Amino acid sequence: MSTVLITGANRGIGLELSRQYVESGDRVYACCRKPEAASELNTLAAASKGQLTVHSMDVSSEHSIKACAKELSSESIGILINNAGIIGGDHQTFDDANLEDWLFTFQVNTIGPFRVAQAFQEHLKLADNPKMMTISSQVAASTFSMSGIYAYASSKAAVNKVMQALAVEWQQSKISVGLIHPGWVQTDMGGAEAQITPQASAAGIRQVIENFKLDDTGSFFKWNGEIHPW
Numbered sequence: 001m002s003t004v005l006i007t008g009a010n011r012g013i014g015l016e017l018s019r020q021y022v023e024s025g026d027r028v029y030a031c032c033r034k035p036e037a038a039s040e041l042n043t044l045a046a047a048s049k050g051q052l053t054v055h056s057m058d059v060s061s062e063h064s065i066k067a068c069a070k071e072l073s074s075e076s077i078g079i080l081i082n083n084a085g086i087i088g089g090d091h092q093t094f095d096d097a098n099l100e101d102w103l104f105t106f107q108v109n110t111i112g113p114f115r116v117a118q119a120f121q122e123h124l125k126l127a128d129n130p131k132m133m134t135i136s137s138q139v140a141a142s143t144f145s146m147s148g149i150y151a152y153a154s155s156k157a158a159v160n161k162v163m164q165a166l167a168v169e170w171q172q173s174k175i176s177v178g179l180i181h182p183g184w185v186q187t188d189m190g191g192a193e194a195q196i197t198p199q200a201s202a203a204g205i206r207q208v209i210e211n212f213k214l215d216d217t218g219s220f221f222k223w224n225g226e227i228h229p230w
């Protein structure tokens, strides 16, 4: 059994990861911005008989992250999944880029996972073979040619670099740090025409985390287990 903390657990990939980890018998700390409005997650929690608990965490707020870390201060966390993310608004072209939205996108997608890492480092150290996986995106890669979505793409490229640096720093503490592209997934963010279901994405992410070793720290994976070029 693993203890798993997931951010942005109330819908999309985060909700499906929560479901699958519960089904596998793991202990899940499911974090979201508004627990009172997280109806599917609360239903899952009620059915899990204590195996999954719901916790308040807004990854754009240092105060909120620290409060959650304090609430769970005696708990060890074996797997931390930085899943929460935003696309960054509708104004992301060269001509209409909204720079305030861009900064907020960094706050959530880049600085959020960094703050979560700072706040939960001690919880990870309490576990055997701890792992932190951040859900990035293929658009982070320099090998992925594209235009537009400046805020989203740059925030994901930046979080890749942040996590690669942290992987080096945390090697001594034996905490594995990885990044993963979850596929193009049928969620609110990915849209209905996306290529894979949340079920397939979450199953792939869980398998990658299962196989992820300290020797692989700093790697950027695809949900299907391949290494993502970047």
Ligand SMILES: NC(=O)c1ccc[n+]([C@@H]2O[C@H](COP(=O)([O-])OP(=O)(O)OC[C@H]3O[C@@H](n4cnc5c(N)ncnc54)[C@H](OP(=O)(O)O)[C@@H]3O)[C@@H](O)[C@H]2O)c1
Pocket: 007, 008, 009, 010, 011, 012, 013, 014, 032, 033, 034, 057, 058, 059, 060, 082, 083, 084, 085, 086, 108, 135, 136, 137, 138, 181, 182, 183, 184, 185, 186, 187, 188, 189, 190, 191, 194
């Ligand atoms: N879907 C895809 O095709 C795709 C592709 C590549 C990468 N990704 C990445 O995969 C991750 C999950 O995406 P998804 O497709 O499941 O998206 P989604 O359906 O839009 O869900 C996003 C989740 O992030 C949460 N979130 C947003 N801002 C937050 C904040 N400040 N604090 C805490 N939680 C916050 C949302 O909570 P609220 O309900 O409170 O807003 C929601 O639970 C993201 O990091 C995304 O960038 C997705």
